[in-house]
Amino acid sequence: MTVTAEQIAAFVDDELDATARAQVAEAALRDPAIAARIAAERDLRETLRAHFAPMADLPVPQDWVDTIRQARADPVVTSLDAMRARRSWGRGWAGAAMAASLVIGVGIGAQLHRDGPLVAGPGGLIAAGDLARTLDRQLASAQDGAPIRILGTFRRQGGDLCRVFAGAVASGIACHGHGGWQMEQVRPGVAPERGAYAQAGSGEGDLMAAAQAMATGDPLDADQERTAREHGWQ
Amino acid sequence: MHPAVFGEELVTLLPRMRRFARSLTRDATDADDLCQMTIERALKSWQQWQGGSRLDAWVFRIMRNIWIDEGRARTRRKQTFAPEADGDAVGDRGDAAIEAHAERGNVDRAMARLPADQREAVMLVLVEGFAYKEAAEILGCPMGTLTSRLVRGREALLRELGEAR
Numbered sequence: 001m002t003v004t005a006e007q008i009a010a011f012v013d014d015e016l017d018a019t020a021r022a023q024v025a026e027a028a029l030r031d032p033a034i035a036a037r038i039a040a041e042r043d044l045r046e047t048l049r050a051h052f053a054p055m056a057d058l059p060v061p062q063d064w065v066d067t068i069r070q071a072r073a074d075p076v077v078t079s080l081d082a083m084r085a086r087r088s089w090g091r092g093w094a095g096a097a098m099a100a101s102l103v104i105g106v107g108i109g110a111q112l113h114r115d116g117p118l119v120a121g122p123g124g125l126i127a128a129g130d131l132a133r134t135l136d137r138q139l140a141s142a143q144d145g146a147p148i149r150i151l152g153t154f155r156r157q158g159g160d161l162c163r164v165f166a167g168a169v170a171s172g173i174a175c176h177g178h179g180g181w182q183m184e185q186v187r188p189g190v191a192p193e194r195g196a197y198a199q200a201g202s203g204e205g206d207l208m209a210a211a212q213a214m215a216t217g218d219p220l221d222a223d224q225e226r227t228a229r230e231h232g233w234q
Numbered sequence: 235m236h237p238a239v240f241g242e243e244l245v246t247l248l249p250r251m252r253r254f255a256r257s258l259t260r261d262a263t264d265a266d267d268l269c270q271m272t273i274e275r276a277l278k279s280w281q282q283w284q285g286g287s288r289l290d291a292w293v294f295r296i297m298r299n300i301w302i303d304e305g306r307a308r309t310r311r312k313q314t315f316a317p318e319a320d321g322d323a324v325g326d327r328g329d330a331a332i333e334a335h336a337e338r339g340n341v342d343r344a345m346a347r348l349p350a351d352q353r354e355a356v357m358l359v360l361v362e363g364f365a366y367k368e369a370a371e372i373l374g375c376p377m378g379t380l381t382s383r384l385v386r387g388r389e390a391l392l393r394e395l396g397e398a399r
Contacts, residue, residue, distance in 0.1 A: 005385045045360050051341045052361045060248040068241045071277040
């Protein structure tokens, strides 16, 4: 059998399946010219690798590194875009840093990204996007598998309705007023897919304690919550 | 992926980005310009990167597309492989390395003589170690096109370097 140049190249580059590999190897055993070509191709590969390897060890301009690190530290522009792209609250331990950076960075860029989960309003942070929709619609009694979970709904002193939420990126307490959900508390999120159950539990415990301190009376039960939703959380 | 993680992964790719940029542009200054444009583009559109696919392949594809869009006119002026790039890569060498240095020059010359499409195929597969499928995606061409460029590029290099030895 004859072996093509493509097959020899693919053999050297480890791009052949087992059967095709065996065929080329067998041809090389029978035909010294093929064996020599394989050896030459391997040499060429090694020569090129060795030639270009030092270039990958050279230091790069520091301002490139600075540009990248500054951009990634611009929390609103990058992280809200990311969350919008995922159409959910992201995932992973991104949450802790992101929630913190949202609070710090929101003054600069939030106005530019109205579809993100939080925007800057006159009195502080207001829920937007998926978070706003969750707070508007989702009932604590019916939320299997939802990316953001509602842990409870309560009234605070003054009568505003507040909801405790937990998501992968951030958790917190939002109270309805001034035409939206105002953030009263923002905490790092939880990462359920990594099995961080202990962290999730303790974080939620803190939030529930904060909620109890704010609340007047008991949390709303399922019927009360549904009624509150029908009345636009007034 | 968190932007901070993305940023650090991009930082670790910078030396390889620069190396690929130099093979595309054959000029150290043009290569650095190309790297900067690629960094800006990658930072702007990083959420389009599909986590799970290789970040290096995604960034190289961005770089190569920018080069196609903006670089062709400039590269026609270039006749030789960049001496600056070669100087950086070679560094200080003792007498014992003279022969190796000569070979370095041969490799650069042989690479410079390749048509651009063969050179980038050789760089991506033989130097950067991309699989054929990944290299074809970076170049936006079918696999068959990639493999034929690769074979032709290799044959030319084997001829040139074989004679030079």
